[in-house]
Amino acid sequence: MIPAPHLMGTVEGAxxxxxxxxVSKRFGGLQALSKVTIDLPAGQILGLIGPNGAxxxxxxxxxxxxxxxxxxxxxxxxxxxxxxxxxxxxxxGMARTxxxxxxxxxxxxxxxxxxxxxxxxxxxxxxxxxxxxxxxLEFVGLAPRRDQMAGSLNVAQKKRLELARALSSRPQLLLLxxxxxxxNQPEITAMVQTVAEIRRRGVTIIMIEHVMHxxxxxxxxxxxxxxxxxxxxxxxxxxxxxxxxxxxxLGDPRLAERLAGTAG
Amino acid sequence: xxxxxxxxxxxxxxxxxxxxxxxxxxxxxxxxxxxxNLAHGPIIALGMFGVYYAFTGLGLHPYLALPIVALLxxxxxxxxxxxxxxxxxNAPHLSTLLATFAVNxxxxxxxxxxxxxxxxxxxxxxxxxxxxxxxxxxxxxxxALATVVVTGLLYLFLYRTRPGxxxxxxxxxxxxxxxxGIASYRTLALSFGLGTMLAAxxxxxxxxxxxxxxxxxxxxxxxxxxISVLGGLGNPLGALIGGLILGMLEGIxxxxxxxxxxxxxxxxLFVVILLVRPTGLLGSRR
Amino acid sequence: MNIWRRxxxxxxxxxxxxxxxxxxxxGSASTREVFxxxxxxxxxxxxxxILLGYTGYVSFGHIVFFGxxxxxxxxxxxxxxxxxxxxxxxxxxxSAALAFLLGKAILRLRGAYFALATIGVNEAARGFVNNFDxxxxxxxxxxxxQVYNEYGGAVEALWTVYRILILLTLSVLxxxxxxxxxxxxxxxxxxxxNEDAAEVMGVVxxxxxxxxxxxxxxxxxxxxxxxxxxxxxxxxxxxxxxxLSIEMIVMVxxxxxxxxxxxxxxxxxxxxxxxxxxVSPVFKNIQLAVAGALLLMIILFVPAGVVxxxxxxxxxxxxxxx
Numbered sequence: 001m002i003p004a005p006h007l008m009g010t011v012e013g014a015x016x017x018x019x020x021x022x023v024s025k026r027f028g029g030l031q032a033l034s035k036v037t038i039d040l041p042a043g044q045i046l047g048l049i050g051p052n053g054a055x056x057x058x059x060x061x062x063x064x065x066x067x068x069x070x071x072x073x074x075x076x077x078x079x080x081x082x083x084x085x086x087x088x089x090x091x092x093g094m095a096r097t098x099x100x101x102x103x104x105x106x107x108x109x110x111x112x113x114x115x116x117x118x119x120x121x122x123x124x125x126x127x128x129x130x131x132x133x134x135x136x137l138e139f140v141g142l143a144p145r146r147d148q149m150a151g152s153l154n155v156a157q158k159k160r161l162e163l164a165r166a167l168s169s170r171p172q173l174l175l176l177x178x179x180x181x182x183x184n185q186p187e188i189t190a191m192v193q194t195v196a197e198i199r200r201r202g203v204t205i206i207m208i209e210h211v212m213h214x215x216x217x218x219x220x221x222x223x224x225x226x227x228x229x230x231x232x233x234x235x236x237x238x239x240x241x242x243x244x245x246x247x248x249x250l251g252d253p254r255l256a257e258r259l260a261g262t263a264g
Numbered sequence: 265x266x267x268x269x270x271x272x273x274x275x276x277x278x279x280x281x282x283x284x285x286x287x288x289x290x291x292x293x294x295x296x297x298x299x300x301n302l303a304h305g306p307i308i309a310l311g312m313f314g315v316y317y318a319f320t321g322l323g324l325h326p327y328l329a330l331p332i333v334a335l336l337x338x339x340x341x342x343x344x345x346x347x348x349x350x351x352x353x354n355a356p357h358l359s360t361l362l363a364t365f366a367v368n369x370x371x372x373x374x375x376x377x378x379x380x381x382x383x384x385x386x387x388x389x390x391x392x393x394x395x396x397x398x399x400x401x402x403x404x405x406x407x408a409l410a411t412v413v414v415t416g417l418l419y420l421f422l423y424r425t426r427p428g429x430x431x432x433x434x435x436x437x438x439x440x441x442x443x444x445g446i447a448s449y450r451t452l453a454l455s456f457g458l459g460t461m462l463a464a465x466x467x468x469x470x471x472x473x474x475x476x477x478x479x480x481x482x483x484x485x486x487x488x489x490x491i492s493v494l495g496g497l498g499n500p501l502g503a504l505i506g507g508l509i510l511g512m513l514e515g516i517x518x519x520x521x522x523x524x525x526x527x528x529x530x531x532x533l534f535v536v537i538l539l540v541r542p543t544g545l546l547g548s549r550r
Numbered sequence: 551m552n553i554w555r556r557x558x559x560x561x562x563x564x565x566x567x568x569x570x571x572x573x574x575x576x577g578s579a580s581t582r583e584v585f586x587x588x589x590x591x592x593x594x595x596x597x598x599x600i601l602l603g604y605t606g607y608v609s610f611g612h613i614v615f616f617g618x619x620x621x622x623x624x625x626x627x628x629x630x631x632x633x634x635x636x637x638x639x640x641x642x643x644x645s646a647a648l649a650f651l652l653g654k655a656i657l658r659l660r661g662a663y664f665a666l667a668t669i670g671v672n673e674a675a676r677g678f679v680n681n682f683d684x685x686x687x688x689x690x691x692x693x694x695x696q697v698y699n700e701y702g703g704a705v706e707a708l709w710t711v712y713r714i715l716i717l718l719t720l721s722v723l724x725x726x727x728x729x730x731x732x733x734x735x736x737x738x739x740x741x742x743x744n745e746d747a748a749e750v751m752g753v754v755x756x757x758x759x760x761x762x763x764x765x766x767x768x769x770x771x772x773x774x775x776x777x778x779x780x781x782x783x784x785x786x787x788x789x790x791x792x793x794l795s796i797e798m799i800v801m802v803x804x805x806x807x808x809x810x811x812x813x814x815x816x817x818x819x820x821x822x823x824x825x826x827x828x829v830s831p832v833f834k835n836i837q838l839a840v841a842g843a844l845l846l847m848i849i850l851f852v853p854a855g856v857v858x859x860x861x862x863x864x865x866x867x868x869x870x871x872x
Contacts, residue, residue, distance in 0.1 A: 085749065090752030095750075098750075115748065115752075115753065119740075119752035126733050352850065365842075366843070366845035370846070372839070373838030486673060527673060531671070531673040538666065
């Protein structure tokens with residue numbers, strides 16, 4: 001796929017592919033995000049964890065252009081992208097998967113993958129897009145099903161398609177929203193390997209995950225959200241020992257144990 | 265001039281009550297199940313015919329015929345729901361729009377053949393009364409009063425009876441209501457039937473005011489769209505108020521420009537509101 | 551473009567040309583009239599399909615383009631003495647312009663709201679034309695009989711009009727194919743399936759939708775000019791009939807939305823059915839009711855239409871049934 005991107009941004013964001021600066025978002029009476037601030041260097045895998053309802057997907061939505069924050073800015077590749085539409089961000093090299101998969105049902109798997117190649121950052125024509133789609137489908141293991149209707153896939157396959165669609169635009173930043181949810185253990189292992197391989201090919205990744213051992217294993221750094229606030233940030237090891245983090249997850253003693261145990 | 269405006273606005277206002285009643289049925293169904301009932305117009309027309317035949321055929325006073333028309337409207341709505349709507353309730357919007365429109369076509373097709381399109385008149389007059397320099401037709405006043413009564417009954421039903429509360433629950437949050445077993449077939453069918461009932465009653469009242477014609481329902485259906493969007497789709501009280509506003513506009517505009525401009529302004533307004541505030545002036549959460 | 555390699559392309563185009571050419575061969579005026587109605591329906595349905603079938607936006611008031619384009623073209627012919635051909639283009643352009651402006655405004659509405667808005671637009675247009683004196687107000691406009699002399703007399707003019715219609719219909723089908731198998735078409739179908747997801751992947755939905763709307767409006771505009779020219783007159787009641795819009799939707803749904811063959815079959819089938827009904831004394835009056843019942847059956851049981859259903863049942867025919 002693509003080689004490591006040229007990432008010289010502005011002085012402010014030198015080397016940072018993404019900067020979330022003091023982002024806040026409210027919905028009516030609910031403060032979904034409070035002054036979240038993250039610096040993400042290119043080529044990293046950032047884990048984004050926190051209890052349900054902590055605001056993780058909301059943060060993705062703000063970064064991705066679905067929502068406009070009331071406060072704060074988002075800088076992507078050195079440019080202020082706050083409030084830009086999702087397609088603008090796609091053109092700039094950002095791609096994303098969704099927690100609830102959204103396949104284009106009445107199109108084939110291959111056509112689904114081609115959309116990203118045609119309309120993402122690289123704007124290919126149909127034939128080139130088809131080749132890229134084939135490559136990507138091979139990568140995620142859906143090649144045999146290329147001519148199947150997307151709506152007829154099972155959940156795990158739809159998740160792979162979701163990933164394929166995001167990859168076919170050959171993004172520089174990939175936002176993965178619970179890409180491991182609903183998978184069994186062997187599937188999880190395979191997916192984690194895939195994610196690691198994606199990073200190896202030069203894509204920066206943010207992963208929202210609940211499957212703790214997986215995300216702690218593969219992330220370089222982790223950010224923890226709780227009720228919209230950033231309560232911790234650091235290496236997986238640091239974060240798993242952080243008292244506030246353990247407390248936030250206290251409802252699940254096994255989980256707290258696992259966190260307190262190790263990051264491996 | 266002021267006199268004319270006053271007279272026209274009062275006239276329009278009274279008529280607006282009936283418009284509002286008609287729109288209420290549409291707004292109710294939309295609010296409960298997110299379906300825009302495109303068979304709304306023909307049902308209004310059937311209500312008109314119901315009163316007409318009760319009056320000319322059975323010699324029944326129009327206002328006495330209203331409850332009968334109401335019950336028939338309710339029953340008919342329940343049937344339409346079961347046959348055409350229930351199956352496609354969760355399908356994409358297009359399906360319910362087309363399904364109800366198909367019912368529209370079926371009703372108009374059969375009714376045109378049965379009744380022809382000659383306008384009929386319910387020959388019935390209550391005379392008029394003069395208040396100051398404004399002359400009011402009693403029949404319009406009566407229609408407005410009847411609307412208020414029906415609205416009152418509707419709210420009583422929605423707030424004081426169990427089925428009514430179920431209906432409100434579904435309107436508020438369909439998913440939750442489903443989980444609690446409230447959004448049953450019965451509740452939904454009843455809601456649809458209520459909507460058509462209101463339409464039929466409105467038609468019956470219109471028959472006391474204007475000549476009756478199977479195709480005139482279409483005009484009221486279009487007005488109902490405009491009103492529902494004005495007052496907020498899903499909000500029956502908003503529909504009433506929207507009706508009053510529309511009625512007044514219809515009364516006042518012809519004073520200032522040829523009446524043929526009324527439809528242009530009505531639909532222009534309609535499109536503008538859809539663009540600017542689709543939740544309507546009194547907006548529901550949708 | 552790889553549409554040239556698709557068997558369905560040649561089959562549909564050649565088939566339509568052959569069918570359209572049939573009255574030309576027999577020289578029968580009555581056959582021509584029947585085929586005129588059918589071809590017109592095919593062209594209108596296929597145009598609507600670009601918006602409805604490919605992009606997934608339901609336009610209940612699509613007839614407004616037929617009416618407005620028709621009015622503009624007719625005005626140019628009758629009041630300004632322009633020839634038919636430039637007037638045809640003008641009608642198409644007028645409709646395209648209207649679609650462009652309208653699109654910018656109402657395409658951001660979704661689902662039912664968009665459908666309602668299209669109805670509102672159609673009604674407003676009719677009301678407006680009703681009051682617009684240059685277009686003849688409520689009475690409309692009519693053509694002096696002498697106008698037909700420029701085209702070799704009334705009888706010959708009718709044949710010319712028919713030939714133009716064949717060309718227009720083939721053009722619509724060609725455009726339909728081109729869109730379906732193009733990058734643009736892929737963006738439309740992505741929008742249809744899930745507009746938000748499509749935007750996340752980079753599809754600039756507002757622009758794509760607007761162009762789809764414009765494309766779907768051009769041909770109805772031209773056909774409107776042709777139709778009213780043939781009839782010799784136009785009035786607001788004729789030009790903006792909501793009922794015709796709905797028939798267009800029925801035809802697209804009956805045949806199968808989102809395919810090229812679907813609207814074609816749907817239109818032909820619907821017109822055939824109508825023809826049969828109109829002849830029978832029993833069904834003549836309830837023709838509308840029968841159409842309604844048909845639509846209801848389709849919606850409830852076969853929402854993918856005839857072509858859609860066939861494609862599912864007989865996968866082998868998929869290469870042909872496009």
